[in-house]
Amino acid sequence: MCFDLWPWQTTTSGLTFAQLANVQTVGVGLYLALAVIQAVSVTGVSGLSRRVNTLLGAVTAKDMRIEIANVRSLSGEVSGLEIGFHDFNRRLLPILFALFAVSIAYFGYCTVWQNLPARQDGMWFIFGFYLVLPTAIFAACSAIIWWQCRKVAKRVKDAETRIRRTLVGLP
Numbered sequence: 001m002c003f004d005l006w007p008w009q010t011t012t013s014g015l016t017f018a019q020l021a022n023v024q025t026v027g028v029g030l031y032l033a034l035a036v037i038q039a040v041s042v043t044g045v046s047g048l049s050r051r052v053n054t055l056l057g058a059v060t061a062k063d064m065r066i067e068i069a070n071v072r073s074l075s076g077e078v079s080g081l082e083i084g085f086h087d088f089n090r091r092l093l094p095i096l097f098a099l100f101a102v103s104i105a106y107f108g109y110c111t112v113w114q115n116l117p118a119r120q121d122g123m124w125f126i127f128g129f130y131l132v133l134p135t136a137i138f139a140a141c142s143a144i145i146w147w148q149c150r151k152v153a154k155r156v157k158d159a160e161t162r163i164r165r166t167l168v169g170l171p
Helices: 020-035 038-062 065-112 119-168
Strands: none
Touching: 020 038, 020 065, 020 119, 038 065, 038 119
C-alpha cells in the first residue's frame, strides 16, 4: 500500500490569493499579538519585583540583617533583568514593526491581485511568513524570557521559603 503524504500539494497550484486571505488575516493578527511579548516580559519582572519588595519589607520589619543583604542582592538582580528586558523590547519593536508593515503591504498586494493564482511559491511564502514566522518569533522570545528569569525566580522562591520558615518559626 502506498500513502500520499502530500495529497493537497497538487491542489495548491490552483489556489488564488483570495483563497489564502484567511491565512493572511490570521498572520496580520499574529504580528500584532507579538507585542504581547513585551507585556509578558514586563509582567514577569514586575511580579518578581513585587515579591522581592514584600520580602524586603518583612526582613526589614523583623531586623533580619543577613536576609536584608540577601534580599537587596535579589533586588539588584531583578533590576538587572528589568534593564535587560527594556533593551530586548527596544530592539524587538522595530523588527516587529517592519514585519507587520511587510505583512500589510503584501496583504494589500494580494487583495488587489486576488484573482491571480498564488502558485507554490506564493502559497509557501504566505504560510511561512504569516503563520510559521510569527509563531517561531513568539516561541523564541518566550524561551529567552523564561531562560533569563528562571535563576532569579528560583532564588526569590528559595528566599521566600527561608524567610517564611524563620518568621513562622518552622525548622
